[in-house]
Ligand SMILES: Nc1ncnc2c1ncn2[C@@H]1O[C@H](COP(=O)(O)OP(=O)(O)OP(=O)(O)O)[C@@H](O)[C@H]1O
Ligand SMILES: Nc1ncnc2c1ncn2[C@@H]1O[C@H](COP(=O)(O)OP(=O)(O)OP(=O)(O)O)[C@@H](O)[C@H]1O
Ligand SMILES: [Mg+2]
């Protein structure tokens with residue numbers, strides 16, 4: 001049990017380091033509170049965006065928390081891919097540059113899994129293969145207005 | 152006590168109806184759960200964005216909740232103006248059209264109160280009188296990069 | 303494998319039966335505030351039994367039934383395909399208001415089934431409540447805000 | 462009346478003493494993720510005593526002191542002006558780490574004061590924790606998500 005936990009943890013940690021660096025140019029790793037007996041402690045994340053010192057998770061900004069959380073989700077995906085990912089406005093805290101970085105990461109991952117991403121932001125919509133439009137023209141009934149193909 | 156509560160409630164409700172209509176083209180009002188003895192019940196909001204039926208607050212979307220909440224804050228402001236308002240990314244759930252509507256409302260209110268609004272979105276930045284830029288060029292220390300005047 | 307179609311009938315703001323086709327790769331869903339984008343994500347969570355009604359912004363299951371008409375049932379069907387164009391798996395869930403409350407029925411490949419049987423089938427394809435492949439609106443920072451122990455439990459589930 | 466200047470010294474990511482001028486009207490604050498925008502809003506809440514350390518993303522008050530240098534104190538001063546260019550009110554708060562914990566000092570118009578005295582003065586100008594004039598990141602929908610009773614209490618405070 002502990003053996004399989006440790007193997008899983010090691011693989012996800014390795015993935016996390018690579019993806020966190022890709023998303024925020026910094027160093028990050030996932031850390032066991034109790035290294036000797038992992039199931040007796042929790043799991044924390046040490047993240048250090050570019051040029052900064054190591055930060056406490058709680059004091060991170062909204063954008064930094066989003067990128068760190070997404071790096072963790074992608075680290076799991078690399079280890080145990082699901083057939084589809086459905087994300088609802090995961091880019092809402094991100095500035096222009098980070099929205100683009102996330103959009104490119106999703107694009108590159110979309111060759112091994114399906115991504116359905118609700119977004120209001122240009123970088124995400126422009127990076128996608130296609131956009132499904134929804135609207136409620138009359139009295140609150142949702143209609144799907146069709147699919148717009150990109151480039 | 153009840154008399155002054157009822158007067159305040161009536162004024163804020165009148166303000167809310169006007170502002171909610173301005174922001175979302177719909178009908179809205181704030182409602183006492185217990186009309187006879189207001190302090191025995193709570194306060195709920197009935198909001199009906201344009202063309203829709205009356206909705207339960209809980210089932211509203213992120214953008215609809217934001218506009219309804221902001222209409223409530225502005226309804227209080229009209230009744231009891233504070234000298235300044237500091238908002239941190241209150242436009243993060245809003246689509247392009249609603250971001251513009253909110254930006255114009257803030258602009259029009261800014262002649263009677265000071266507004267300091269943190270935002271990453273263009274409609275808000277373009278409607279403001281000026282923008283204060285912040286950055287952390289080296290090792291995580293915040294510097295204010297100056298004030299850009301608009302128009 | 304990927305989602306090839308979602309059939310939504312009378313669920314939340316989908317008063318009319320609606321078929322939404324999906325392709326592999328990267329699809330965005332966009333539209334004005336309140337138009338029904340999050341309700342599509344909710345329909346997937348509802349159908350596959352990945353979340354409770356509370357997380358679907360409904361106090362009780364019957365709040366998921368469209369309020370614009372008198373029909374007292376709603377259903378969502380999620381179809382999966384394995385790339386060859388053939389449908390290789392489908393899950394459907396139907397809820398119906400009755401005098402005593404409401405009934406919730408599950409169907410696996412169009413045959414009556416149970417939530418447990420569906421979860422067993424889905425976990426063969428790495429779809430389970432714990433693998434964070436669905437993120438609802440506002441949830442993106444939840445992994446950071448939960449306790450360190452809860453965060454470790456995510457790894458426990460996967461191991 | 463409006464905020465004419467905020468002087469931040471060693472608070473959160475402001476390692477160097479920083480004066481931020483403000484004018485009347487509509488000002489936006491913008492910059493990359495993690496650059497310190499929300500820390501400016503936090504500095505106002507901290508200085509005027511409008512919120513607890515927990516809501517400032519700090520478990521303990523000393524987490525508000527900048528970690529980039531060895532100084533063990535931080536301070537924020539908010540200056541108000543009434544439009545004529547004259548400063549008519551200023552509030553300052555200083556926290557200092559000591560061996561027994563830390564001390565928090567308040568100053569009203571540069572004279573030592575208490576939180577109660579400052580709250581009395583601020584509420585003359587309609588600045589109080591209950592009047593929702595400061596909204597932190599992610600808080601915008603909080604008025605909708607709180608209970609109906611808590612929402613009514615907002616009106617009680619104002620009446
Ligand atoms: N049972 C129901 N019957 C009818 N309409 C419903 C029902 N449940 C929810 N709705 C409506 O669906 C709409 C919300 O849809 P949704 O949350 O999907 O919007 P959205 O497109 O995600 O918007 P946003 O961009 O603001 O997040 C709301 O207006 C809500 O009132
Ligand atoms: N005591 C402290 N010492 C040094 N840095 C700190 C301290 N407390 C917080 N920080 C840092 O300040 C930065 C966050 O700033 P802030 O939350 O203001 O960002 P922001 O500009 O609002 O970003 P976003 O657009 O993502 O919301 C974080 O990187 C955080 O680690
Ligand atoms: Mg939504």
Ligand SMILES: [Mg+2]
Nearest residue numbers: 061062499598
């Ligand atoms: Mg911020």
